[in-house]
Amino acid sequence: MKKAYDTIIVGGGIVGCSIAFELAKRGVKDILLIERGYLASGATGRCGAGIRQQWGSKLNATLAVESTHIFENLESYTGYNYSCGLNQAGYLLIACTPKEWDQFQINLDVQHELGVESHVVDLEKDVYNYVPFINTDGIYGATFCQKDGHADPFHCTFAYAQGAKRMGVEILTYTTVESLIAEQGKIKGVHTSKGDFEASRVINCANGWAPGLAAQVGDEIPVFPERHQALVTEPVAPMGPNGPMPMVMSFHRRFYVQQSPHGSFIMGIAEDEPISFNYRSSWQFLEECCSIITNTLPALRGLRVVRQWAGLYDMSPDHCPIIDFSKNAEGLLNICGFSGHGFMIAPRVAILVANALCQQEDAIDIHMFSADRYRTGDILIEPSVV
Numbered sequence: 405m406k407k408a409y410d411t412i413i414v415g416g417g418i419v420g421c422s423i424a425f426e427l428a429k430r431g432v433k434d435i436l437l438i439e440r441g442y443l444a445s446g447a448t449g450r451c452g453a454g455i456r457q458q459w460g461s462k463l464n465a466t467l468a469v470e471s472t473h474i475f476e477n478l479e480s481y482t483g484y485n486y487s488c489g490l491n492q493a494g495y496l497l498i499a500c501t502p503k504e505w506d507q508f509q510i511n512l513d514v515q516h517e518l519g520v521e522s523h524v525v526d527l528e529k530d531v532y533n534y535v536p537f538i539n540t541d542g543i544y545g546a547t548f549c550q551k552d553g554h555a556d557p558f559h560c561t562f563a564y565a566q567g568a569k570r571m572g573v574e575i576l577t578y579t580t581v582e583s584l585i586a587e588q589g590k591i592k593g594v595h596t597s598k599g600d601f602e603a604s605r606v607i608n609c610a611n612g613w614a615p616g617l618a619a620q621v622g623d624e625i626p627v628f629p630e631r632h633q634a635l636v637t638e639p640v641a642p643m644g645p646n647g648p649m650p651m652v653m654s655f656h657r658r659f660y661v662q663q664s665p666h667g668s669f670i671m672g673i674a675e676d677e678p679i680s681f682n683y684r685s686s687w688q689f690l691e692e693c694c695s696i697i698t699n700t701l702p703a704l705r706g707l708r709v710v711r712q713w714a715g716l717y718d719m720s721p722d723h724c725p726i727i728d729f730s731k732n733a734e735g736l737l738n739i740c741g742f743s744g745h746g747f748m749i750a751p752r753v754a755i756l757v758a759n760a761l762c763q764q765e766d767a768i769d770i771h772m773f774s775a776d777r778y779r780t781g782d783i784l785i786e787p788s789v790v
């Protein structure tokens with residue numbers, strides 16, 4: 405294989421692969437994507453792959469809405485021969501305090517401005533038409549959006565990767581980028597476990613490991629790794645009104661749970677975790693997750709858990725991604741900090757990045773994602789995250 409490229413992308417998750425695809429689509433030649441394991445072996449392959457448009461900030465709602473449109477046609481968009489598993493069974497968001505319910509009203513306005521078909525659900529009777537077995541004790545209100553759902557994170561990533569490959573992108577798996585090569589303020593390439601590769605542009609999409617690579621050239625990216633766990637149950641008959649139960653999510657109770665099309669329930673909670681690269685599974689999670697979720701959905705009691713796993717969130721201070729053009733090594737772009745919702749916004753973020761790198765216009769200003777926002781105070785506030 406060649407030793408010199410135009411662009412090297414570090415990380416074969418949904419972010420790296422979608423950026424490779426969008427750049428190739430815009431005619432960029434000589435792209436090499438390097439992944440330490442197999443494609444989607446990081447957070448992407450460990451995620452719940454939930455896709456929701458019910459956001460509280462206009463920015464996140466826009467990224468999610470425009471990404472959803474792409475997920476809806478990802479197979480034809482990328483030329484992929486398999487299904488990417490999009491299932492738009494909807495999201496029921498529950499508010500568990502009056503303050504949270506007030507926030508939901510504001511969120512609905514933001515969503516409606518963007519054409520999201522979200523609406524208030526009457527808790528007395530209507531809610532059972534969406535989630536028949538819900539315990540509404542302590543719930544102040546709920547909203548629903550039918551177009552929210554989930555997809556298969558492996559197929560989505562492979563769709564982008566295969567599309568990129570067809571356009572000439574080279575993908576090198578089981579290869580670790582050990583360090584960045586920079587000289588006189590410019591990026592020159594990467595040292596890897598399989599030798600050195602030159603490039604005048606390096607896109608660092610290594611998720612929780614991205615800040616460590618960026619630090620090698622002096623870039624300070626305030627993103628830290630945090631363990632998040634999930635579990636899946638045995639498959640059971642559909643528990644929604646007309647099929648699988650939609651996603652039920654609570655920011656206050658910090659959980660999400662959804663039934664997949666083949667009947668298994670996939671669920672997770674947010675725990676108070678230290679900064680760490682630990683992604684081992686724990687008994688504490690198993691107990692806490694089952695207890696919290698069966699409180700709201702008692703009908704899930706007794707279901708057998710068949711598997712649990714953990715992955716890393718790359719947390720930024722304002723829970724929004726950082727897209728930062730290096731000031732220390734020209735040609736280096738650091739992209740991380742997706743804080744637990746990178747899967748659902750990756751398609752639009754990839755377009756944003758590719759447009760910026762190819763000098764094409766974009767309705768979103770990429771510079772608002774710069775890490776400078778933590779110095780200037782222009783942080784991106786999102787009121788609705790688990």
Ligand SMILES: Cc1cc2nc3c(=O)[nH]c(=O)nc-3n(C[C@H](O)[C@H](O)[C@H](O)COP(=O)(O)OP(=O)(O)OC[C@H]3O[C@@H](n4cnc5c(N)ncnc54)[C@H](O)[C@@H]3O)c2cc1C
Nearest residue numbers: 415417419440446447448451452454581715745746747748
């Ligand atoms: C339990 C859990 C549930 C989640 N649920 C959702 C959800 O429902 N919806 C949603 O939108 N998001 C969810 N997320 C978040 C989502 O998974 C991430 O935001 C998204 O996958 C980030 O994609 P990425 O490509 O940046 O990272 P990754 O998929 O982690 O890809 C980065 C890749 O870089 C590779 N890498 C790292 N260092 C190096 C190196 N030095 N050399 C070469 N390769 C390297 C890694 O192996 C990895 O494959 C969840 C995450 C977790 C952990």
